[in-house]
Amino acid sequence: MKVGYYPGCSLHSTAADYGLSTEAVCRHMNIQLAEIPDWNCCGATPAHSTNEFLAKALPLRNLILAEESGLDLVVPCTGCYNVCRQTHGFISRGSAKSHSVNSEVASIVGKRYKGSLKIMHLLEFFSQDEVLAELKSRMVRTLNGLRVVPYYGCLMLRPAGDVAFDDPEQPQKLDRLLEVLGAQVKPWSYKMECCGGSFAIPKADIVTDLTGELVKQAKKAGAEAMVTACPLCQANIDTRQANSGMPVLYFTELIAAVLGLDGQDRWLGKHISDPRPLLKSHEII
Amino acid sequence: MESAVFTGNTVTQPSESLARVIEKESGQPVNRCYQCKKCSAGCPVGPVADLHTNEVIRLVQMGDTERLLNSNRLWLCLSCKTCQARCPNGIDTSAVIDVLKAMVFKQSRTPAERRIPEFYKSFLDTVNMTGRLYELGMIGLYKMRTKTYTEDIGLGIEMLKRGKLKFLPEKVKHLDQVKAIFRKGREKK
Ligand code: SF4
Ligand code: SF4
Numbered sequence: 294m295k296v297g298y299y300p301g302c303s304l305h306s307t308a309a310d311y312g313l314s315t316e317a318v319c320r321h322m323n324i325q326l327a328e329i330p331d332w333n334c335c336g337a338t339p340a341h342s343t344n345e346f347l348a349k350a351l352p353l354r355n356l357i358l359a360e361e362s363g364l365d366l367v368v369p370c371t372g373c374y375n376v377c378r379q380t381h382g383f384i385s386r387g388s389a390k391s392h393s394v395n396s397e398v399a400s401i402v403g404k405r406y407k408g409s410l411k412i413m414h415l416l417e418f419f420s421q422d423e424v425l426a427e428l429k430s431r432m433v434r435t436l437n438g439l440r441v442v443p444y445y446g447c448l449m450l451r452p453a454g455d456v457a458f459d460d461p462e463q464p465q466k467l468d469r470l471l472e473v474l475g476a477q478v479k480p481w482s483y484k485m486e487c488c489g490g491s492f493a494i495p496k497a498d499i500v501t502d503l504t505g506e507l508v509k510q511a512k513k514a515g516a517e518a519m520v521t522a523c524p525l526c527q528a529n530i531d532t533r534q535a536n537s538g539m540p541v542l543y544f545t546e547l548i549a550a551v552l553g554l555d556g557q558d559r560w561l562g563k564h565i566s567d568p569r570p571l572l573k574s575h576e577i578i
Numbered sequence: 579m580e581s582a583v584f585t586g587n588t589v590t591q592p593s594e595s596l597a598r599v600i601e602k603e604s605g606q607p608v609n610r611c612y613q614c615k616k617c618s619a620g621c622p623v624g625p626v627a628d629l630h631t632n633e634v635i636r637l638v639q640m641g642d643t644e645r646l647l648n649s650n651r652l653w654l655c656l657s658c659k660t661c662q663a664r665c666p667n668g669i670d671t672s673a674v675i676d677v678l679k680a681m682v683f684k685q686s687r688t689p690a691e692r693r694i695p696e697f698y699k700s701f702l703d704t705v706n707m708t709g710r711l712y713e714l715g716m717i718g719l720y721k722m723r724t725k726t727y728t729e730d731i732g733l734g735i736e737m738l739k740r741g742k743l744k745f746l747p748e749k750v751k752h753l754d755q756v757k758a759i760f761r762k763g764r765e766k767k
Contacts, residue, residue: 302711307742331751333709338657339698342679347702347763354755401758447658452670461663487622487658494720495693496654497730503622528742532733563740 296418297364298326299355301373301524302334308370308524310560314545315369315415317554322427326367329359335376338491346394352380353398357406369415369545371523375448375456377412382455384408414449416522416544417458420466425473433553435475437575442479442516443467444507444541446526447487461485470544471520474551481514483507488529497533504530508537517571520544531565540568550577596641603677610667611635617661617671627651628690631661631671638674643681652679653691696723706760709750713743 304312319326332355341348356377359366368374384391385408399405418424443464450461459466462485468478486507489500507530511519519541521527530541541564549557550572557578561569572578597608617631618624624631629651637646646652655675662670682689689695700719704712717734721727737743750756 302713302748305748306711306713306744307737309741333750333756334705334711336705337701337711339701341657341676343683343695343698343702344763344766345676345680346766347759350759350763351705351756354759397762398759401755401762447656447660451659451663453663485660487656487660489622490656490658491697492656492694494717494730495697495724499623499626499654532737563742565736565740 295325295327295364297359297362297366298328299332299366299368299373301370303370303524307528310563311369311524311543313560314543314549318545318548321552321554327362327364329355335373337372349380349383349394350398352376353406354402356410357402357404360407360410365411365413367413367415367418371446371448372525374414378456381412416466420470432551434551436577437475438477439575440479440515440517441471441476441520442481442511442514443471444519444521444526445484446523447485474547479514479516481510483510488526490525493529500529501533504533508534508539511539518542535565540566540571542568596643597639600638600674600677604673606669606674608635608638611669616664620660620664622658623654623656627654634671646678647682647687648690650690653689653694693724696720708747709753709756710748712747715747
């Protein structure tokens, strides 16, 4: 199986653990990730907070480049995913504004965006029946009842019109996946709460407050670890609650564990709050 | 959640003109708002912002440009879109807020929060220079602009040790295209 792949800036840096584990898992499962050639930053929150044209044009260049390949596009970073889907929706709905942005970017890149891309979050990709079945058939161990809370964060499923692969208030996809892997998924009502997003540098106090509440609630729910699919969520909790004793894992790291992949230290060793003692105590790694 | 928005006497008549501009620019039906406050109940920055989410919409209806453009709420909004998900009238307040932030820049006003816009600027400057986010460069620019040199140094070192911050930037090949996009963006401001 071959899919287009947009890692985004984080997976090459602050979320290198997410990137490495994603690539290793896909290689092992014969899923070929065809990286969009010469992709650029999607602009993230700084673009849409300051300049509407940039917010649309930066991701649009990536969509145009991805569309050329004719492959479905898989995006692991929740922030990038949200921006890609919103831009796709904006162009597909076809307003006077969207036509003009599309033409202006075409005059720079040499091509228009036709709107034919199927854009999936990596979690959505792994939740497909055939991929789940393949995953199950390759599992060499399980998570042995590791108690976890699934943390979706705010950008994966909102705004629901553009970004809807699960229920925006009661999502289940990550819950199901973790159950397949053999985790004990604890119910909690903070699945979709915000971690403080892009404020880690300019407003660290807000991030500390919000992530502090998340960890407190995760503990109350009986979790030993939190599981996420978003670089911002992971980094914000891992850095601002480093001493809370609550590791935050990417779902791909847990998939790598049940597949028994070699070299897991390459990604697990990058966390600030080291998840390895916990995983070892459950004989998961 | 009561505040001076409803009792202050600077504006007494609802004003249609601001609401119309905002509706057009943001695509949000602000006049449908009936102040149920569901948006504010779920907003993660409610406790630290000087206006509640529902108050932003009310002030738009009232045409109180001054209070809106001087509010720190514009900058503190995290774009988490909880308000959008819960509004019974389909209003995405964060999209309204994006338009208000753009107005602050257009009118060359001083943003009510200094650090957040400086962060955005530093972030985008590195994207303009390399086509991708260059974290270390962004942190350097941000620290110079805000004079926060010593903040989070220890954390930065931990991230460098783990290869989560890179010394060298990644550059896109067709940087001219990214730069052209930035130029167009500046022309439109
Ligand atoms: S949730 Fe919607 S209708 Fe209710 S106060 Fe907020 S914007 Fe107005
Ligand atoms: S998007 Fe902004 S205003 Fe809306 S709930 Fe989130 S932080 Fe509050």
